[in-house]
Amino acid sequence: MKVGDKVKLTKRTFLHQGIFIFTGSTVEIKEIHPEKALVIYNDKEGYPHDLEMNLEDLAPLA
Template identity: 80%
Template sequence: MKPGDKAKLSKQTFLHKGIFIFTGSTVEIKEIQENKAIVIYNDKEGYPHDLEMNLTDLTPVS
């Protein structure tokens, strides 16, 4: 995966700063670090949120 790619979250649904982040949501890769990625998650109102995720919690979208 590289910046700009789309991925799906495989991590179980969790709460982040008062926003539910749902399993199976599509995110955009913003930045890749060693074993982590910064992704952009758009909530149901369309507002973007940056999340730090483990690469193991992301599945590439084909």
């Protein structure tokens, strides 16, 4: 995985600042750190949200 890649979330659906983040959603990698990645999640209205995710909660698109 590298910056700019689109990946899917494997983490179970969760609530983040009043927004449901759904399992299987496609996100774009914004930054990569040793254990975590900052990703951009677009909600159903198309607004982007930055999320910090563990690398094991991300998988390549099939």
